[in-house]
Amino acid sequence: MTLLEVKNLRKSFRITDSLGRTSGQLVAVDNFSITLKQGETLGLVGESGCGKSTTGKLILKLLQPDAGQIFFNGDELTHLSPKQMRPYRRRMQMIFQDPFSSLNPRMTIGTILSEPLLIHRLAPPRQVRDRVIELLEKVGLTAEHEQRYPHEFSGGQRQRIGIARALAVEPQLIIADEPVSALDLSVQAQILNLLQGVQKEHDLSYLFIAHDLAVIEHVSDRIAVMYLGKIVELTSATELYKKPCHPYTEALLNAVPVPDPNHPRPTALAGEIPSPINPPSGCYFHPRCPYADDQCKQQEPQLLKISDEHQVACHHSEQVGRFLLQKV
């Protein structure tokens, strides 16, 4: 069953000079379409500034899109007012990157977790405490943590609290924006396992936003690769890894450092991410692309289906793979 459908989403921001006059436009997300089934994880990967976090906020309607449509369980959310959005908010939750700034430092963990239960009337006041303890135990904490404040917890524990808070309202969709990138390696694995565990238990759908391709590949069923606000490739996690069809995906795969000294060193992609205020002509990736030719400079490639499960926006997708590092 399709839980979330996003069609042709677009969001731009006005660039103003020091006097407040509009001096340009930054298109953060453009022509963004995805579907997400119940129980599925869609990974959204790309480098800083590619619009992946903006996309997450647009879907939750924390930002209003310029164009496009958002459907949740078949209901269109695009033009709902904040008040009309409220019943849907419960169904879509967010987990943030920084577990230090996303918890109120003046509230105990018990208060943080009981607030959503009371606001959405999910438990009678007398049972709230039992429910809070149940949530804490679900994420690997204990009842004694209830009276403590956020600063008494480590980064990993705070991320657990963030997950418990998201789970409190029994959501169907969780948007996780870089949930493990601030965490240490051993803690990262614990949190990834926890996220996958609660997903199975509650049949949750995840939109998993991250810059780390290895993490994304580990948790996702399907992956969308973004570059300068657009999806350049969308396919299953295994296919993306085995047979990338966009040169940017190939470059990202090649840049991931592999913890094995016998593996070839990552190959660096030339150049830097262009400014989204003044993007290159034609295909946005052409100045850094080893496959680029004149067509790429002039004509923007459309995101096309090359098989049932595989979409790619590249004029030369059939050639891609030539530069892919051989895995040991």
Place this chain on the structure above:
Amino acid sequence: MPPRLVVKNLQSYFFTRTGLIKAVDDVSFTVDQGETLALVGESGCGKSMTALSLLRLLPEPGRIVGGEITLDGRDLLHLPDVEMRRIRGNDISMIFQEPMTSLNPVLRIGEQIAEVLRLHQGDTKQQALEQAAELLTQVGISDPGRRLRNYPHQLSGGQRQRIMIAIALACDPKLLIADEPTTALDVTIQAQIMDLLLELKQQRQMATLLISHDLGVVAGNADKLAVMYAGQIVEAGTVKRIFGNPLHPYTQGLLQCIPRLGQQQTLPTIPGQLPDLREQLEGCLFLDRCSGPCAPCGHQLPKLEENEPDHWVRCWRY
């Protein structure tokens, strides 16, 4: 030839109001000319404090309480402050994680590079600026003349890190300390910066101390590594030995819990978390999280001992 940098039994303690923290506890290693040693570990393991100890720049209330540090035979711990100041930036340079906060936002790039050259090498302003332009070319920045007049905010993260590298290399240091040099950068830029560091190291035969939590970066860029846990080195050796045959349960756990491309099964984890270093701990510091503790672990700290050539481990199992 003797190693360029020798650190022997270094102990840096923090005398906090709530108790004594042994941030760096009996740490020993050497780095040769042209060699890269990686210090690996999770936050709070003491890797950055080890680096700051080398520069004698430990923040309060930290103090170096024991050990030896020698650079090319010169004892750094007993140098007068004036002499030490000449060493910093001249013989030992450091690159930090966050290139935005380590550059001065109100000074032009040119002035920031030239400052180092004028201070340490007595160049005139004109000489310094010319050399700064030359350095920018070496770190792969195009149009150096224009870039010298830019302010840090006009540059991207990757370019700022290149500037930091240019500043660090300005005086041709004998030892470069790179503290998480690519953690704040995107992966494609990370690969560029690591390539640049490798190239410069080979040209200049610098000794490099690479501090990183990313075992992928370490595998591709270091010759030797030392794994730190709770202020101590628990395993040390060549990259090939440790990645090929990790001995310490902590190293084994770290290597297993990395998500790897093409593998989707559940990740093994290391249970528990770092011990509170304020408590006086007895025995092996990894005991609570260890998968197979044995008899002496509870009351006696194992020594870092050579298990096979170029491979040391601090564990009672071996």
